[in-house]
Amino acid sequence: MEELFWVLLIGAAVLWTAVIGAAVYAQKRQVDPSLERQARWFIIWGGAVIPTLLVGGLLAWGMVILRDITSDTGDLTVRVDGERWWWRVTYEGPEGDVVTANEIRIPVGQTALFRLTADDVIHSFWVPALGGKMDMIPGRETTLALTPQEVGNWGGLCAEFCGGAHALMRFDAIVMEPGDFEAWLAAEAAPAQVSEDDPGFAVFQEEGCGACHAVRGTDAAGPVGPDLTHVAAREKLGAGVYEMTPQNMALWITETHEMKPDIDMPPYPDLDGARLDALVAFLMSLDHAE
Structure with a gap:
């Protein structure tokens, strides 16, 4: 998503500079009736054809990246259900689901596919440092694929106003080395060690x-x-x-x-x-x- 931002920003800057530059040039150019045909082509190419090609290229680039982040496959699958005002988190695996809450851990360099739902109202799942946000809609599943490139705790939040404690609906988004993640997931899957006489x-x-x-x-x-x-x-x-x-x-x-x-x-x-x-x-x- 960061790459998409910079490409769109640079493209917008180029387009703005070209259009404003052409307008300034046309305003300062001395009127010459003999150059009417060249002026017409200048307007067509500078005001229509080139901007259309540039915007079309940016759109195509953006659609490719959006296709990647809304993929329906990943190295691991995590179901996240937005509740009032917390997150139910379930890791899907061949040996059964691993259920936790309010904390998401994923391995660096691997694609995590998030299957997102909501329990009551619309929420929005967002880890700003890792990618774009995705709405969580009651009765519907949306997907978001994230591939983190750096270990760390990046933090996430609900980005759609959802009621009284919306501002306090956050979660830790912790990116780990693959080996550390596998050890954590195995420990998370184990039952609690509880003494009956505690x-x-x-x-x-x-x-x-x-x-x-x-x-x-x-x-x-x-x-x-x-x-x-x-x-x-x-x-x-x-x-x-x-x-x-x-x-x-x-x-x-x-x-x-x-x-x-x-x-x-x-x-x-x-x-x-x-x-x-x-x-x-x-x-x-x-x-x-x-």
């Missing part, structure tokens, strides 16, 4: 968290909210907004709507003391097994 897991069950959230490897299989199987392995909390720390996790549980207004998750202001500490410790333990 006091924090007991609080998790007592408060009904499993009705909305899934933790693979336990009986928590809620389909409503983000999958929490490896929530502590993510770099951010609250859909790319807050650092993943115990302090922020505690605030997210007790002051949810102050952290992110209008979201569906209810706050638990009465959860405090040892029970809150135990729940936070449990959630922060949901990392990748060493």
